[in-house]
Amino acid sequence: MPERPSRFDPASVRESWDFAADAYADGQASGNDHYRYAFFGPAQVHLCGEVAGTRVLDVGCGNGYFAREMARRGAKVTGIDISPRMIEHARRIEAAEPLGIDYEVLDAAGLAARFPAGAFDLVTSCVSIPDMPDVPAVLRGIQTVLRPGGRLVASITHPCTDTPVRAWETDEAGAKLSLKIDRYFERGPIEFTWKRNWPYVFKTAYWHVPLETWFDWILGAGFVLHALREPCPTEEGVAAHPDLADAARVPYFLMFDLIRP
Numbered sequence: 738m739p740e741r742p743s744r745f746d747p748a749s750v751r752e753s754w755d756f757a758a759d760a761y762a763d764g765q766a767s768g769n770d771h772y773r774y775a776f777f778g779p780a781q782v783h784l785c786g787e788v789a790g791t792r793v794l795d796v797g798c799g800n801g802y803f804a805r806e807m808a809r810r811g812a813k814v815t816g817i818d819i820s821p822r823m824i825e826h827a828r829r830i831e832a833a834e835p836l837g838i839d840y841e842v843l844d845a846a847g848l849a850a851r852f853p854a855g856a857f858d859l860v861t862s863c864v865s866i867p868d869m870p871d872v873p874a875v876l877r878g879i880q881t882v883l884r885p886g887g888r889l890v891a892s893i894t895h896p897c898t899d900t901p902v903r904a905w906e907t908d909e910a911g912a913k914l915s916l917k918i919d920r921y922f923e924r925g926p927i928e929f930t931w932k933r934n935w936p937y938v939f940k941t942a943y944w945h946v947p948l949e950t951w952f953d954w955i956l957g958a959g960f961v962l963h964a965l966r967e968p969c970p971t972e973e974g975v976a977a978h979p980d981l982a983d984a985a986r987v988p989y990f991l992m993f994d995l996i997r998p
C-alpha cells in the first residue's frame with residue numbers, strides 16, 4: 738500500500754530535503770549511483786544538446802549535479818533549490834571545483850517574482866518537478882523566465898511504472914519475472930522511503946499522477962511539446978552496470994523537451 742505523507746507543502750518539503758541532503762550528497766559522491774551517472778543523467782544531457790554560451794536555470798538543483806553538467810559544457814548556470822542544506826552542499830562543491838555557477842535558495846513556485854521575464858535560454862530540471870507541491874505554478878513560472886523560443890528540458894520518474902503499488906515478481910531463485918504495477922490512475926502525493934545505497938534512511942514526498950495529468954499541467958502552462966523521451970540503457974551500459982538491466986525492460990524515466998512559444 739502506498740504511504741501518504743501527512744503533509745506536502747513548501748515547509749514540509751524543505752524540511753525533508755534538508756534532512757536528506759547530507760545522505761544525498763554522500764551517496765552521489767560515492768559514484769555508485771549508476772542510474773544517474775551512466776543512464777538518465779547522460780540521457781538528459783544529450784537531450785539538452787549544445788548549451789555553450791546559453792543562460793541556463795536548473796530548477797530543484799539539489800547539490801548541483803545537473804547544473805555542473807551544464808556549466809562544464811559552457812553554459813552560464815544558475816541553480817535554485819528550496820532546501821538550504823542542499824544549496825550549502827552545492828556551494829561547497831562549487832568552491833572546490835569552480836564552474837561559475839550561482840546558487841540560491843528559492844521555492845520554484847516563486848521564479849517569476851525572482852527573475853526577470855525572458856532571463857534564460859534553457860531551464861533544466863533533473864528528477865525534481867514531481868517533488869514540488871505546486872507543479873502548475875512552477876511550470877507557469879518557468880514559462881515566464883524563459884525567453885520566447887526557450888526550452889524546458891525536464892526528467893521525471895515514469896508515471897506508468899512509478900505507481901503507488903509497484904513490485905518486481907520473482908521466481909524461487911530470485912530472478913525478476915515481471916514488474917507488477919497497480920493503482921496507476923490514483924492522483925496524489927506518495928511518501929517514498931530512501932533505503933538502498935544511502936548512508937541513512939530518509940523520506941521524501943512526490944506527486945504520482947497519470948500521464949494525462951502531466952500533459953494537462955504542461956499544456957496548461959502554455960508549453961509546446963518538442964520531444965518526449967523514454968531513455969533505455971544500452972547493451973554496453975547494462976554489461977558495465979548490471980543493475981541497469983531493469984530499466985532496459987520497462988521505462989523508468991520520462992523526459993520532456995518543451996518550448997515556450
Ligand SMILES: C[S@@+](CC[C@H](N)C(=O)[O-])C[C@H]1O[C@@H](n2cnc3c(N)ncnc32)[C@H](O)[C@@H]1O
Nearest residue numbers: 754797798799818819820844845863865868869
Ligand atoms: C530528487 S532531488 C533532485 C536534485 C537534483 N536535481 C539531482 O538531480 O540530484 C529533488 C530536489 O527538488 C528540490 N525541491 C523540491 N521542491 C522544491 C521547490 N518547490 N522549489 C525548489 N526546489 C524544490 C528538493 O529540495 C531536492 O533537492
